[in-house]
Amino acid sequence: MIDWDDVRYFLAVARGGSVRAAAGRIGVNHSTVLRRIAQLEERLGAQMFEKLPSGYRLTAAGEEVLELANQMEASSHQLETRVFGRDQSVRGLLRVTLAPTLTAHLLMPDFADFARLHPEIEMEIVSSGELANLTNREADVAIRVVYDRKTLPLNLHALKGPDLFGGVYMSRDLLAAWRAGAPDPIRWIVISMHGIPDWASEGEVRTTAVPFKTTDGEAQIAAVRQGLGITTLSCFVGDADPLLVRVPGSDLHMHGTLWLLTQGEIRTTKRVRLFTEFISRRLAAYAPLLTGLSITRD
Amino acid sequence: MIDWDDVRYFLAVARGGSVRAAAGRIGVNHSTVLRRIAQLEERLGAQMFEKLPSGYRLTAAGEEVLELANQMEASSHQLETRVFGRDQSVRGLLRVTLAPTLTAHLLMPDFADFARLHPEIEMEIVSSGELANLTNREADVAIRVVYDRKTLPLNLHALKGPDLFGGVYMSRDLLAAWRAGAPDPIRWIVISMHGIPDWASEGEVRTTAVPFKTTDGEAQIAAVRQGLGITTLSCFVGDADPLLVRVPGSDLHMHGTLWLLTQGEIRTTKRVRLFTEFISRRLAAYAPLLTGLSITRD
DNA sequence: CATCGGTGGTGCAAAATCGATCCGGCTGGC
DNA sequence: GCCAGCCGGATCGATTTTGCACCACCGATG
Known part of the structure; x- marks a missing residue:
C-alpha cells in the first residue's frame, strides 16, 4: 500500500519542477522529498519523474498519475473545508x-x-x-x-x-x-x-x-x-x-x-x-x- | 496541513469500528492507529469519533468527513490501477x-x-x-x-x-x-x-x-x-x-x-x-x- | 462470581524518519 | 572563463515515530 502523504510530495514536485522547490513549498528538507518520491516510485513500481540535472520532469506515467493526485488533493481540501465549516x-x-x-x-x-x-x-x-x-x-x-x-x-x-x-x-x-x-x-x-x-x-x-x-x-x-x-x-x-x-x-x-x-x-x-x-x-x-x-x- | 495518510487510518477505523480492528487491517500496532487518529483530530480541530468503551463510533463531523475520505481512497486506487495498467x-x-x-x-x-x-x-x-x-x-x-x-x-x-x-x-x-x-x-x-x-x-x-x-x-x-x-x-x-x-x-x-x-x-x-x-x-x-x-x- | 475476550489508553525502548551538511555537476550571466 | 546559483545525491547524528508490554475497564458467559 502506498503512503497517501507521498502523493502530496509528488504534487509538490510536479508543480515546483524540482525537489528543492517542492521542499520549500512543503517546508521540509529537500532530502526528505527525495526519499519520499523514491519511496513512492518504488511502491508503485514505476518512475514518475525523469531525473534531469535541471530538475525533476514528469514522465508519461507521472502525467497520468498527476490527474488522480489532483483529485486526491481536491478531496482533501474539501474535507478540511467541511470540517472547518462546522466550527461554530x-x-x-x-x-x-x-x-x-x-x-x-x-x-x-x-x-x-x-x-x-x-x-x-x-x-x-x-x-x-x-x-x-x-x-x-x-x-x-x-x-x-x-x-x-x-x-x-x-x-x-x-x-x-x-x-x-x-x-x-x-x-x-x-x-x-x-x-x-x-x-x-x-x-x-x-x-x-x-x-x-x-x-x-x-x-x-x-x-x-x-x-x-x-x-x-x-x-x-x-x-x-x-x-x-x-x-x-x-x-x-x-x-x-x-x-x-x-x-x-x-x-x-x-x-x-x-x-x-x-x-x-x-x-x-x-x-x-x-x-x-x-x-x-x-x-x-x-x-x-x-x-x-x-x-x-x- | 493534515497528513493525508492519516485519512487512510481514519477510513480503517470508520470501517472496522474500533482502533484495534483498524490496526489489524492496516497491519500496524493499535497504538499507532490511536496516535494517528488523535493527530488527525487535533489538526482538523474537531472530533471524528466518539470514544466509547465498545469502540470508536463516527460523530456527525466524522460522517461528513467519511464521504470525502472515500473519494480520496477512490482516487488513490485509480492512481495505483493506472500505474499498474502501464506495466507491460x-x-x-x-x-x-x-x-x-x-x-x-x-x-x-x-x-x-x-x-x-x-x-x-x-x-x-x-x-x-x-x-x-x-x-x-x-x-x-x-x-x-x-x-x-x-x-x-x-x-x-x-x-x-x-x-x-x-x-x-x-x-x-x-x-x-x-x-x-x-x-x-x-x-x-x-x-x-x-x-x-x-x-x-x-x-x-x-x-x-x-x-x-x-x-x-x-x-x-x-x-x-x-x-x-x-x-x-x-x-x-x-x-x-x-x-x-x-x-x-x-x-x-x-x-x-x-x-x-x-x-x-x-x-x-x-x-x-x-x-x-x-x-x-x-x-x-x-x-x-x-x-x-x-x-x-x- | 470468576473468567475471558474485547475495548481504549500509557510508558519506554527500538527502529525508522528527518534535517543539516557536504559534494559534484550543470548552467547562465558577467 | 570564471563564478554564483541552481540542481540531485549521499552521509550521519538528532528527532520522531513505532512496536511492545501492560494497565484498567466493560460485558458476556459459564
Missing part, C-alpha cells in the same frame, strides 16, 4: 487575504478594532503579493479589487463593496515649489512592472521624460512624499495623506470594485460571518474616501 | 482470486503449468472465502461462479467460461454397502451455513433425518469420502474423485457460469492478458467435466 465557535483562526496597500493604508485600524472586539479570534492577515486561493483553504476571506465582475470566481460567494478610484498625486511642497517656478525637474514615479497607466495625464504640471522606477508600492509612496515627482495612487492613499495633493488638472479613474469573497461551507462559520458583517459596514463608511469624493477638487 | 513487463506480481474449491480440486495444476511457463511472473492465489474486490486492487483477475449474469459488476470486463453443474454424491463403498443391505444409516452431509439445497433429491437411497454438519467444503468432501452419507458437490469435484459416485436416480443442477473478471486498465497488462488467455483455454477444455458430461450416468 468564536475562538479559533481567521485568515484574511487582501492587497498590501489596502492593509497598510486603510484597513489595519479596522482589523485592530475587530481583534479588540473579539479577543478570542486568532487573526492572520495574508497580505503578500499573490492572490491566495480560497478553495485551497489558504485563507477564509478575501478582499479583492475586481475590474470586471465576470472575472469573479464562480465557486465563491461574493459580496459587493464600494467602487475604488485612483488619481494622480504629488507632494504639497513640490506643487508649491512648481508654482513658485520649480528648479528641479518633476518625474513620473512608476512601479517597474506596471509603467504609466494610459488613463493618467500630467494635468497642468510638466514632467521630464526620465521616469523614476520602484519595485514596490510602498517605495512608490515614499518617493512621491519626498517630492520626486507625480504618480498614480488610489484615492484612499493619496487623499488621506496630508503631505500629498492631487495634481491640478488631472482626472480620477475607476480602478475597480471591492468585493468580499468567501467560500461556501466556510461562509457559515461564525467567525467568518462576524468578520464579513463588520468589515462590510466599515467599507461602506469608507465609500466617499474610496471613490475620491472625500475632498473637493481644487 | 512480464516479470512482476499477478494476483488471482477464486473460490477455494476451484483452486484445490481443479485449477491448481493449471496454475502450476502457467507458473512453469512464465517463471518470471510472481503469482499469488487469493483464495479465501470472501470475494476480493478488483476495484480496490486486491486482485488482478477474478474467477467467479455467477448465477445471474445481471449480478456481474458493471465496471469490470467479463469473459464468459463454461457452465458449472453440481450433483449428489456418495462414496462408492457406501453405495455397495447400501445395495448389499446397509447396516449403517445414510446421512445428509451439509455445510452448516447452507443446508440442503432445494434442488437436491436423495435419488434412490434413503437418508435419516439427522444431518451431519461441517463448516467447510473440504471437511464436507472428507466426510463423504469416509462413507458418512450423501452430499451435493460440483461435478468437477465429485466426478473427478475415484472414491465417489453419483447417487443413483439423482439429478444434476446448474450452479452457475464461470466468468473471468478483469478491471479496465489492468486488463491491458501483459501478465494479465497472458494469464486470461491461458486459463480460458484450460477452462474450455474442462467444459465436459464442469458441466457433468465427462461420465455417463449409471
Whole structure:
C-alpha cells in the first residue's frame, strides 16, 4: 500500500519542477522529498519523474498519475473545508487575504478594532503579493479589487463593496515649489512592472521624460512624499495623506470594485460571518474616501 | 496541513469500528492507529469519533468527513490501477482470486503449468472465502461462479467460461454397502451455513433425518469420502474423485457460469492478458467435466 | 462470581524518519 | 572563463515515530 502523504510530495514536485522547490513549498528538507518520491516510485513500481540535472520532469506515467493526485488533493481540501465549516465557535483562526496597500493604508485600524472586539479570534492577515486561493483553504476571506465582475470566481460567494478610484498625486511642497517656478525637474514615479497607466495625464504640471522606477508600492509612496515627482495612487492613499495633493488638472479613474469573497461551507462559520458583517459596514463608511469624493477638487 | 495518510487510518477505523480492528487491517500496532487518529483530530480541530468503551463510533463531523475520505481512497486506487495498467513487463506480481474449491480440486495444476511457463511472473492465489474486490486492487483477475449474469459488476470486463453443474454424491463403498443391505444409516452431509439445497433429491437411497454438519467444503468432501452419507458437490469435484459416485436416480443442477473478471486498465497488462488467455483455454477444455458430461450416468 | 475476550489508553525502548551538511555537476550571466 | 546559483545525491547524528508490554475497564458467559 502506498503512503497517501507521498502523493502530496509528488504534487509538490510536479508543480515546483524540482525537489528543492517542492521542499520549500512543503517546508521540509529537500532530502526528505527525495526519499519520499523514491519511496513512492518504488511502491508503485514505476518512475514518475525523469531525473534531469535541471530538475525533476514528469514522465508519461507521472502525467497520468498527476490527474488522480489532483483529485486526491481536491478531496482533501474539501474535507478540511467541511470540517472547518462546522466550527461554530468564536475562538479559533481567521485568515484574511487582501492587497498590501489596502492593509497598510486603510484597513489595519479596522482589523485592530475587530481583534479588540473579539479577543478570542486568532487573526492572520495574508497580505503578500499573490492572490491566495480560497478553495485551497489558504485563507477564509478575501478582499479583492475586481475590474470586471465576470472575472469573479464562480465557486465563491461574493459580496459587493464600494467602487475604488485612483488619481494622480504629488507632494504639497513640490506643487508649491512648481508654482513658485520649480528648479528641479518633476518625474513620473512608476512601479517597474506596471509603467504609466494610459488613463493618467500630467494635468497642468510638466514632467521630464526620465521616469523614476520602484519595485514596490510602498517605495512608490515614499518617493512621491519626498517630492520626486507625480504618480498614480488610489484615492484612499493619496487623499488621506496630508503631505500629498492631487495634481491640478488631472482626472480620477475607476480602478475597480471591492468585493468580499468567501467560500461556501466556510461562509457559515461564525467567525467568518462576524468578520464579513463588520468589515462590510466599515467599507461602506469608507465609500466617499474610496471613490475620491472625500475632498473637493481644487 | 493534515497528513493525508492519516485519512487512510481514519477510513480503517470508520470501517472496522474500533482502533484495534483498524490496526489489524492496516497491519500496524493499535497504538499507532490511536496516535494517528488523535493527530488527525487535533489538526482538523474537531472530533471524528466518539470514544466509547465498545469502540470508536463516527460523530456527525466524522460522517461528513467519511464521504470525502472515500473519494480520496477512490482516487488513490485509480492512481495505483493506472500505474499498474502501464506495466507491460512480464516479470512482476499477478494476483488471482477464486473460490477455494476451484483452486484445490481443479485449477491448481493449471496454475502450476502457467507458473512453469512464465517463471518470471510472481503469482499469488487469493483464495479465501470472501470475494476480493478488483476495484480496490486486491486482485488482478477474478474467477467467479455467477448465477445471474445481471449480478456481474458493471465496471469490470467479463469473459464468459463454461457452465458449472453440481450433483449428489456418495462414496462408492457406501453405495455397495447400501445395495448389499446397509447396516449403517445414510446421512445428509451439509455445510452448516447452507443446508440442503432445494434442488437436491436423495435419488434412490434413503437418508435419516439427522444431518451431519461441517463448516467447510473440504471437511464436507472428507466426510463423504469416509462413507458418512450423501452430499451435493460440483461435478468437477465429485466426478473427478475415484472414491465417489453419483447417487443413483439423482439429478444434476446448474450452479452457475464461470466468468473471468478483469478491471479496465489492468486488463491491458501483459501478465494479465497472458494469464486470461491461458486459463480460458484450460477452462474450455474442462467444459465436459464442469458441466457433468465427462461420465455417463449409471 | 470468576473468567475471558474485547475495548481504549500509557510508558519506554527500538527502529525508522528527518534535517543539516557536504559534494559534484550543470548552467547562465558577467 | 570564471563564478554564483541552481540542481540531485549521499552521509550521519538528532528527532520522531513505532512496536511492545501492560494497565484498567466493560460485558458476556459459564
